[in-house]
Amino acid sequence: MKNNSNLRRKLLTLLAFTPLFALPAHAQKAGDTVRIGYQKSSTLIxxxxxxxxxxxxxxxxxxxxxxxxxxxxxxxxxxxxxxxxDVSADVADTVPVFAQAAGAQLTYIAQESPSPSAQAIVVKADSNIKTLADLRGKRVGFAKAAGAHYLLIAALEKAGLSLKDIQLAYLAPADGRAAFEREAIDAWVIWDPFLAAVQRQSQVRVLTDGRGLADYQRYYLSSTPFAKARPDVVKVIVEALQETGKWVKQSPKDAATLLAPVWGLDVPTVEQANARRSYEVRAVLPERLGEQQKIADAFLAEGLLPKKVNATAVPVF
Known part of the structure; x- marks a missing residue:
């Protein structure tokens, strides 16, 4: 128990991210309320x-x-x-790996099928960075532990480089965009809808996206105690997510119109972003967790995980 606590503290120090507001520390009576956590990019939620x-x-x-x-x-x-x-909206495939390393007791309740082109490494249109190898010595911004982090590792490996060959700038999306615009970083690794926004609002060039490098499967999770206590609630949430994913793909203009004011983006930008996400919500099966182990091994090799992780040893709903 003490070791798990130490790992969790180290991991949170490593990432240095905080929620937008404090959450109540007390646990509510199981089943009376379902507390759902999400991010701005949590489309279906x-x-x-x-x-x-x-x-x-x-x-x-x-x-x-x-x-x-x-x-x-x-x-x-x-x-x-x-x-x-009690329940988490979709997070990038990298995030559960870090949570596992910290001893988190989580259950996969669903996954979105791959959306590799929904994240990319971008540079300014007039940048002298033409290939992945040109990133050597350059300052690259990205969010630590995000899917973008693994995309960068995989892209550098393809070019015969590693994270040690570049200057790292750990930046949340808003800070990354600001740094990119003022040229405080040479390249930015980012995902949709932030990717679509910078493509439409600035002169940028995609150095590479995730195709052939990182599948970018997003996962929905529940705390294991809640999944066991209220499987009926989890089932309703998953079914609603599946229906919503189909609606977003079948009615892209309507979905973009609904999301645009919530995200503070224009409709065409949201529509472009949504076109690159699969939004196919499906059950999590062991044979679909292979890339999770690749991600875990890559982060371990970079010294970013405190211990080896069996990425497939997670309860599924």
């Missing part, structure tokens, strides 16, 4: 929240819904592990 879908469906089960926004994925899963929230 944002649609459900905006429409009030889960309030309606879970209200029939006598369950209240509360919403808790986070700036990034790892503190979201840390909140899940300590009982501050």
């Amino acid at each position: 944002t649609v459900l929240k905006t429409r009030g879908t889960l309030e309606q469906r879970l209200g029939a089960l006598g369950v209240k819904v509360t919403w808790h926004e986070f700036a990034s994925g790892l503190p979201l899963l840390e909140a899940l592990n300590v009982g501050a929230i």
Whole structure:
């Protein structure tokens, strides 16, 4: 128990991210309320929240819904592990690996099928960086532990480089965009909808996206105690996510119109971003967790995980 606590402290210090606001420390009575954590880029959960879908469906089960926004994925899963929230919206495939290394007790409840082109390494259109090898010695901005982090590792490896060959700038999306615009960084590794926004609003060039490098599968999780106590609630949430994912792909203009004011983006930017995400919500199967182990091994090799992780040894719903 003490070792798990030490690992968790080290991991949180490593990432240095905080939620947008403090969450209540006390645990509520299991089942009375489902507390859902999400990020700004949590598309399907944002649609459900905006429409009030889960309030309606879970209200029939006598369950209240509360919403808790986070700036990034790892503190979201840390909140899940300590009982501050019950269900997590989608996080990048890298995030559960870090949470596992910290001893988190989490259950996969669903995954989105791969969306490799929804994240990319971008440079200014007039940059002298033409190939991945040109990143040597350059200052590259990205969010630590995000899918972008693994994309960068995989891209550098393809070019015969490692993280030690570049200057690292750990930046959350908003800070990364600001640094990129003022040329404080030479390249930026980012995901949608932030990727679509910078492509439409600035003169940029995609050095590479995730195709052939990183599948970028996003995962929905629950705390293991909540998944065991209220599988009926989890089932309703997963079914709503599946329906919403189909709606976003079948009605791209309507979905973009709904999301644009929530995200503070224009409709065409949201539509471009959504076109690159699969939004196919499916069950998590052991044979679909292979890349999770690759991610875990890559981070371990870079000295970013405190111990070796069996990335497939996670309960599934």
